[in-house]
Amino acid sequence: QITLKESGPALVKPTQTLTLTCTFSGFTLIPSGVAVGWFRQPPGKALEWLALIYWDDNVRYSPSLKTRITIAKDTSKNQVVLTMTHMDPVDTGTYYCAHRTVYKSSFDYWGQGTLVTVSS
């Protein structure tokens, strides 16, 4: 059974760096085709893709955010970490990680999400 869970601070101040951890079980980031993505959703708004990391350490970033975000994996801990710099109140929202369907472009398992509020 695949599960993912996001963890990190609920509140960050403007200009600070956000670090979120996705801890997963039921799969590993070793077999080819496996990938984990990060997404966010401002309150009342649509989903937005942020970043993706593949089993082979290749990464993809949202063009609009690529200067601010970094994604990395710790295979030994079954974790994927997202960092986002220069946080702003507009970055407030629920952040999700998700397992990408192997060798497809859909996401078949999602974490419960973690709400991050950016405020001084």
Place this chain on the structure above:
Amino acid sequence: SYELTQPPSVSVAPGQTATITCGGNNIGSLSVHWYQQKPGQAPVLVVCDDSDRPSGIPERFSGSNSGNTATLTISRVEAGDEADYYCQVWDSSSYVFGPGTKVTVL
């Protein structure tokens, strides 16, 4: 960047059919996925690769994709289908989501 359009809302009576469209330039050449999201919950994949249903998704959910429009169809709508629905594609550089459609069951 690639953009997707969806109607903001769709209303349907129980037992009837809900049709949700997702528009994009030549979207028929891309694989379209659909997610259901209920308030306070994470998205759930209900249709992938235009028309495939993941394990556990009722047959009432179906999809199609051609030309500039992809469609999610929910047959025999139930009260539990009330949710936001998002379409999503990979446009070779980004994972793109539509703005979402709120389905209200009357």
